[in-house]
Amino acid sequence: xxxxxxxxxxxxxxxxxxxxxxxxxxxxxxxxxxxxxxxxxxxxxxxxxxxxxxxxxxxxxxxxxxxxxxxxxxxxxxxxxxxxxxxxxxxxxxxxxxxxxxxxxxxxxxxxxxxx
Amino acid sequence: xxxxxxxxxxxxxxxxxxxxxxxxxxxxxxxxxxxxxxxxxxxxxxxxxxxxxxxxxxxxxxxxxxxxxxxxxxxxxxxxxxxxxxxxxxxxxxxxxxxxxxxxxxxxxxxx
Numbered sequence: 001x002x003x004x005x006x007x008x009x010x011x012x013x014x015x016x017x018x019x020x021x022x023x024x025x026x027x028x029x030x031x032x033x034x035x036x037x038x039x040x041x042x043x044x045x046x047x048x049x050x051x052x053x054x055x056x057x058x059x060x061x062x063x064x065x066x067x068x069x070x071x072x073x074x075x076x077x078x079x080x081x082x083x084x085x086x087x088x089x090x091x092x093x094x095x096x097x098x099x100x101x102x103x104x105x106x107x108x109x110x111x112x113x114x115x116x
Numbered sequence: 117x118x119x120x121x122x123x124x125x126x127x128x129x130x131x132x133x134x135x136x137x138x139x140x141x142x143x144x145x146x147x148x149x150x151x152x153x154x155x156x157x158x159x160x161x162x163x164x165x166x167x168x169x170x171x172x173x174x175x176x177x178x179x180x181x182x183x184x185x186x187x188x189x190x191x192x193x194x195x196x197x198x199x200x201x202x203x204x205x206x207x208x209x210x211x212x213x214x215x216x217x218x219x220x221x222x223x224x225x226x227x228x
Contacts, residue, residue, distance in 0.1 A: 004159070034215060044160075044204065044219045055218070057213070093159050097214060105216060107159035 003027050004096050006108035013084055014116055021111045022078045023094030030096030031075035034105060035067075038091040050077050084115045118143045118211045122219035130227050131199055137192040137222045139181075139207035140186075148210035149190045151181055154221075155203045166190060177201070202226045 003026040007072035013019050023033060031052050036044040048064075050056040050071035056066045066088075068080040077096075091112055104107055123138040141149060148167050152160040157201045164175025171183040190207060207219040 006159075032214060043220050045218075046215050046217075049213060049215055091157075095160075095216075104150070104162060104165060105214075107161070109159040110157070114155070 002098075002104075002106040004030075004094065004106050004108040006092075006094060006111050010112045010114075012082060012114045012116065015085055016083055018080055018082045019113060021081075021083055021092055021094075021113075022107050023077045023079070024097070025075045025096040025106070025108050028096070028098055028106075030077075030098070031074060032097040033071055033077040034097075035069060035077075035093045036093045036095070038093060038110075040091075044093060047079075066078065081113065084113070086115045089113055089115045118145075118209045120207050120209050120217055120219035122205075122207055122222050124222050125220065126223045126225065128225045128227060129197055132196050134195050135193065135197050135201075135224065137205050137207075137224065139190045139219060140188055141190060141207070141209045142188065143209055147183075147185075149188075150184060150208040150210075150216065151175065151179070151183075151192050152206045152208065153177075153203045154206065160206065163192070181201065197204050197224070197226045199226050199228060 005024045006091045033049045038044045045049035047062045048058045050069050062109045071077040094108040095107045119142045121140045129135045150165045151163040154160050164173045166173050166183045174180045205222045208216040211217045
């Protein structure tokens with residue numbers, strides 16, 4: 001159990017376009033979802049925390065107008081990278097937490113974004 | 117504030133040898149600790165977690181970790197590694213609001 005999927009797994013886009021990444025909890029309800037980005041050979045950096053039906057809480061230094069997060073249901077959160085630039089190229093990973101979670105997060109497989 | 121330090125960026129080891137991946141933490145609140153494994157181009161998989169209770173925690177794939185409050189450590193161990201254990205390992209501590217604060221990661225490379 002506790003499976004999280006992400007779509008797409010890889011995306012290549014041109015500079016200036018927007019890209020949407022979906023994160024779904026397949027067999028549980030995730031009241032809270034987290035979005036991370038990971039640069040090559042580096043750790044995961046939390047971008048934002050989203051609670052179902054509420055606005056996302058962004059970490060310091062993360063542009064909320066550039067990284068739009070929507071958590072419309074208990075099983076779906078989306079991250080939209082608006083007006084993407086090459087420096088946005090990264091590995092984006094989401095995670096979900098149970099309603100009654102003891103703080104365990106379950107991670108998706110990640111999305112590799114390449115901006116040309 | 118919470119933080120995690122993984123003392124080794126790379127750990128090479130031969131197959132069937134024991135391994136220890138070191139993790140030290142800093143936390144001013146109740147300590148919840150986690151170890152995750154990441155295979156290339158994949159997300160993270162939970163290996164084990166410490167929330168309370170016994171300080172020796174057993175996880176999947178034969179891994180275990182020991183919570184040591186006096187040394188603020190949560191080292192990960194496996195008595196005999198396999199080639200398939202080659203991956204990146206992350207130690208994490210729970211922060212405010214349930215978010216995870218990750219260490220820098222340790223690349224475990226198991227050689228035949």
